[in-house]
Amino acid sequence: GSSKKEAQVLCVGLDNSGKSTIINRLKPDESTSEDIVATVGFTVERFQTPGVRFTVFDMSGQGRYRNLWEHYYKDAQAIMFVIDSSDKMRVVVAKEELDMLLDHPDIRVRTIPVLFFANKMDLRESLTSVQCSRLLELEKIKNKQWHICASNALTGEGLHEGVQWLSDQIK
Ligand code: GTP
DSSP, rough: OOOOOOEEOOOOETTSSSSSHHHHHOOOOGGGOOOHHHHHHHEEEEEEEEEEEEEEEEESSSSSGGGGGGGGTTSSSEEEEEEETTOOHHHHHHHHHHHHHHHHHHHTTTOOOEEEEEOOTTTTTOOOOHHHHHHGGGGGSSSSEEEEEEEBBBTBBHHHHHHHHHHOOOO
């Protein structure tokens, strides 16, 4: 047996932001996928940090599936929100989705941690994590711990810092 904690995390963000690529990187080597295709609906994956076993719901970011997200809010103990930091125009759309999430009855009153990945930091035009947090107005989040990491899901840079922070928030 082991005394590891278990946590369910909901991974959301617009289509093409890199959610599935991030989760694939976090999984143990033997279960990684060669080809990441656009997520239909959602998929369930698992990964661990030294302290926590995470079950992650990788939600499709495509417009027609975004209404699925809210059905999983109630059971989520943490949120992972992925942003394509190279696409400044779409950060505005991401903010609309984030604001709806934070205002949802199953999220609003809860003190669950929110981890942001400012992903695709490797692209030349990408915004810094500070610029992303300004555009998303993260300083307005009052009743939740949040953290933003710049990441490159292709190399894994930034991912472990993020999930380590997340596992430190799990009680
Ligand atoms: P949906 O399933 O449609 O919601 O998309 P998603 O958020 O799961 O995105 P996905 O992981 O499928 O990645 C979309 C594309 O971005 C793929 O071509 C990835 O290879 C690419 N990508 C993901 N992360 C990075 C990154 O950090 N840098 C760069 N340059 N490309 C990335």
